[in-house]
Amino acid sequence: MTGNYDKPLTERMRPDGSVVDLQAYERAGGYQAIRKVLRTGVTPTAVIEEVQNSNLRGRGGAGFRTGLKWSFVPRGKNVPDPTYLIVNADEMEPGTFKDRLLMERDPHQLIEGAMVAAFAIEADIAYIFLRGEYTLAADRLARAIAEAYERHYLGKNIFASGYSLELYLHLSGGRYICGDETGLLNALEGKRANPRSKPPFPPSVGLFGKPTVVNNVETISCVPHIINRGARWFLGLGRTQDGGTKLFGVSGKVKRPGLWELPMGTTMREILEEHAGGMLDGLNFRGLLPGGASTDFIVEKDLDTAMDFSALAKVGSRMGTGTMIVLDDRTCPVGMTWNLIHFFAQESCGFCTPCWSGLQWAERILKSMEEGHGQPGDLDKLAFQTKMWAPGHTVCALAPGAAEPLDSALKHFRDDFERHIREHRCPWR
Amino acid sequence: MLTAEEIQEIETEAEHYPKREAVCIDALRIVQRHRGWVSDENVRDIAEHLRMSVTDVDSVATFYNLIFRKPVGRHVVMICDSVSCWIMGYDRVRTHLRERLGIDYGQTTSDNRFTMLPIVCLGCCDHAPAMMVDRDLHSDLTPQKIDAAIEKYR
Numbered sequence A: 001m002t003g004n005y006d007k008p009l010t011e012r013m014r015p016d017g018s019v020v021d022l023q024a025y026e027r028a029g030g031y032q033a034i035r036k037v038l039r040t041g042v043t044p045t046a047v048i049e050e051v052q053n054s055n056l057r058g059r060g061g062a063g064f065r066t067g068l069k070w071s072f073v074p075r076g077k078n079v080p081d082p083t084y085l086i087v088n089a090d091e092m093e094p095g096t097f098k099d100r101l102l103m104e105r106d107p108h109q110l111i112e113g114a115m116v117a118a119f120a121i122e123a124d125i126a127y128i129f130l131r132g133e134y135t136l137a138a139d140r141l142a143r144a145i146a147e148a149y150e151r152h153y154l155g156k157n158i159f160a161s162g163y164s165l166e167l168y169l170h171l172s173g174g175r176y177i178c179g180d181e182t183g184l185l186n187a188l189e190g191k192r193a194n195p196r197s198k199p200p201f202p203p204s205v206g207l208f209g210k211p212t213v214v215n216n217v218e219t220i221s222c223v224p225h226i227i228n229r230g231a232r233w234f235l236g237l238g239r240t241q242d243g244g245t246k247l248f249g250v251s252g253k254v255k256r257p258g259l260w261e262l263p264m265g266t267t268m269r270e271i272l273e274e275h276a277g278g279m280l281d282g283l284n285f286r287g288l289l290p291g292g293a294s295t296d297f298i299v300e301k302d303l304d305t306a307m308d309f310s311a312l313a314k315v316g317s318r319m320g321t322g323t324m325i326v327l328d329d330r331t332c333p334v335g336m337t338w339n340l341i342h343f344f345a346q347e348s349c350g351f352c353t354p355c356w357s358g359l360q361w362a363e364r365i366l367k368s369m370e371e372g373h374g375q376p377g378d379l380d381k382l383a384f385q386t387k388m389w390a391p392g393h394t395v396c397a398l399a400p401g402a403a404e405p406l407d408s409a410l411k412h413f414r415d416d417f418e419r420h421i422r423e424h425r426c427p428w429r
Numbered sequence B: 001m002l003t004a005e006e007i008q009e010i011e012t013e014a015e016h017y018p019k020r021e022a023v024c025i026d027a028l029r030i031v032q033r034h035r036g037w038v039s040d041e042n043v044r045d046i047a048e049h050l051r052m053s054v055t056d057v058d059s060v061a062t063f064y065n066l067i068f069r070k071p072v073g074r075h076v077v078m079i080c081d082s083v084s085c086w087i088m089g090y091d092r093v094r095t096h097l098r099e100r101l102g103i104d105y106g107q108t109t110s111d112n113r114f115t116m117l118p119i120v121c122l123g124c125c126d127h128a129p130a131m132m133v134d135r136d137l138h139s140d141l142t143p144q145k146i147d148a149a150i151e152k153y154r
């Protein structure tokens, strides 16, 4: 097999932005992983073991071990029928723009990954749950799925192996909470996307009450390469103990905002300075959210931290989606926090009181602060609210996710908040 | 009344799910694609077709951002108001469009050409600020680019 395996996820992508179609994908070694699995009698358990050994962790935000999740799916004769695989392509986390690229440019990589994953959990039906605004991704995925069906790579008795899989594309009606895996299950069942309380977890009771695995687009896109090149190779791609490469992105006032496939464990400073070219001239760095809106602010002193799941946890933040949002010194941290909390307040599904009510309250406080009506005591009220959103107080992780940027902003930018209250205005306006 | 074409499209989607109600969101999207928005009458028709209660279909329809329960203009302009776009000049984009079109969020121009709405992150944050008009993404917005984009939609 040819190619530069430093960037397995993006190496086939074309600079002009056009799609890698089935022919081009196969020419580049595509559909070999699923062939290998189905034609040489690799067992589902062996696939799961390989993925477990690769240390692949979920790229959707939580970093859950993929092979481990797959191993929770019950198997054998008495298992409820059918089993489902769902690709989470909802990507609505503010500041996140990685899955769109994978779907628009190399949709067959995702389809092959879904086939291997579905085989591993012995699924009969797979869905790609795509947000409705991703119209180009929708067109290209629909085309790619049709190509795969025409070649009989999907459908009944694939590669004469006896294994059959149907793959459907579902377009969402649009709501951030659909991205939560149990909210997604309800959305796919045609209901309001309110998250379900857990347990039971989806691998035992999921879509329509059947065993279901939900995985992120980037997670699934890694799978064919792990099968082709082996767990050890994948592990070796990362610089730290978390295996593989990762799509890292930077947005905000930097010289070259963008998205790059880099070894897992690349430091934030390297991504920011070498790949994104540093801050725009005349601006200074103040902080960043490492992986989307629901991660804690990182400031200068921690910039040399590796972007990997455990290193980020050690400095009090999270990998999240791996796409960083940069705050510069001419942008108001209070305004930015207000924007973030406005988002979470608007997208709360309305089920848990600390979430819907507390987020609205916090948003009103931040708004009044920005408009020059902040009161002494407001910061304590905000801090109190974030405690109410702690994990365990609510059904899903939306409220705990909202607490992360607010809590860390109060910690790192306290002077800025206090100045808003003291001066009765936003100093940046 | 749902048209024969709408019914056929709904039935095609319905084959993808083991339960009929599951196609509810697809049905709303299909009707909206044909009619621009989803009226109370459409909700009743979908409910009847799927043998669901009208309240259930309505509660689903009102939950989702991309289902419009009020009439919209021929083109829908959706401006990203999430964090990266906010940092990169969302306020200027909104002000420019507001002045240019003479409408604000939730309103439609008097010639029925445009409706303006906010939308969350469009996954285009490295080319912020961004907006969508109908199915098209427009990025790295400047007043000139906004004007040029708007001209394309008649």
Ligand SMILES: Cc1cc2nc3c(=O)[nH]c(=O)nc-3n(C[C@H](O)[C@H](O)[C@H](O)COP(=O)(O)O)c2cc1C
Residues within 6 Å of the ligand: A057, A058, A059, A060, A061, A062, A063, A064, A066, A088, A089, A090, A091, A092, A093, A176, A177, A178, A179, A180, A181, A182, A214, A215, A216, A217, A219, A220, A396, A397, A398
């Ligand atoms: C409010 C909320 C929104 C989420 N949005 C997404 C999303 O858009 N895409 C995604 O892959 N995961 C999202 N997640 C995480 C999923 O619940 C789930 O952990 C993930 O899809 C599992 O896939 P992975 O293990 O491959 O990461 C979200 C979680 C929450 C609480």
Ligand code: SF4
Residues within 6 Å of the ligand: A177, A194, A195, A347, A348, A349, A350, A351, A352, A353, A355, A356, A394, A395, A396, A397, A398, A399
């Ligand atoms: S935490 Fe918020 S979004 Fe999640 S279930 Fe509760 S109310 Fe809904």
Ligand code: FES
Residues within 6 Å of the ligand: A094, A095, A096, B080, B081, B082, B083, B084, B085, B086, B120, B121, B122, B123, B124, B125, B128, B129, B130
């Ligand atoms: S924040 Fe506007 S496109 Fe992501």
